Amino acid sequence: MSNAHPQPDPSPNLGEESCGKEMIAPVTADDHRLARLAAIAIALSAVETALPSPLPGVKPGLANIVTLIVLYRFGLRDAAWVSGLRVVAGSLLTGSFLSPGFMLSASGACASLLALAAARYLPRTQFGPVSLSVIAAFAHMSGQLVVVRLWLIPHAGIAYLLPVLYGAALLFGTMNGLIAMRLMMRNAPHGPVT
C-alpha cells in the first residue's frame, strides 16, 4: 500500500488566496485529500453522537470505515492523520475537547492505529477488511478500557461489563468491515470509493 501513496506535489500551491506568504508550510494536494477524508470521518462521528447509546463507549464507530479505506488506499500515515483529525476536530464540534470522552476516543484511536499498523502485515490473500476492522475495534475498546481503568473508574468492577463491551466491538467491527469491503469493491453500486 505504501507504493500507492502519491508523492507530494513538487510545485505545491502556496495557498496565496487565503494564507498569505508568511505561511511556512505550503498546502499541498495531499493536505486537501486528507482534509476531505477527515471531513467525511468527522461527519460520520458527528452523526453518531446523535444516536442513543445503551452504555458509554458502545458506539458503531462508523468513522472507522473511513480510516480503514484510507489505510487500504493511501497507507498508515494517512490513516493516522484522518483518525487524529477526526478525534480532535470531532471533539471541537461536540464541545468535548479534552473531556473524559475525548480522552477515551483519543486512546481508542491510538490503540486501534497501533493494531492496524501491525495487522496490515497479515497476508492480503487470507485476511480482508473485516479482519482489520475487528482487530481495530478490539484494540479501540482495549485502549479505552485502559484509560477507564487507570483514570476514570479505578476499580475492578468494570470487568462485569467486559463481555458486553467486547461483544459490541465484535459486532460493530464486523459490520464496519463489511461496509468498507462493499465500498471498496470494484463493482460497488456507484463504483469503488477512491
Place this chain on the structure above:
Amino acid sequence: VNRFPQRNLLPGDALVLAVCSTLVAWLAVVNWGKDAGDTLIVHSGDNPVRELPLSRDTIEGVAGPLGITRVQIEQRRARVLSDPGPRQYCVRQGWISRPGESAICLPNQVSIEVGGVRGFDSLNY
C-alpha cells in the same frame, strides 16, 4: 488501483471472527459465571434466624411483629413468597440469586440475603 475483487469473507477473516467470538464468550464465562450464591441468610429484627442452603428447595415461615413472612427457595433462587406488610415491596422484588442481593420486608422486620463468594459490585462498592 482496486485491490478488491473479493466479495466474501476470506479464511483469515473467519479465523479472526472465531478467535474474537471465543474471547467474548470466555470473558462472559469468567466475569459472569462464577458468582452464584450458595446460602440464604434470613434476618428477623436484628438477628439472623436461619441460614438455608440454596441447593435445597423449601418454603419457610419467619415470624415478625405483623405475622408470618414466607420465604421460598427453588432452583438455587430465593424469594419472599408472602408477607403481611401493606406494600409488598419484598414480594414484588421477585427472585434473587447472586451473592449480596437481598429483599427486605420492612414492616415485618424480615429480610433475606443471598450469601456466598461474591465478585465485586461496582454499583454498591
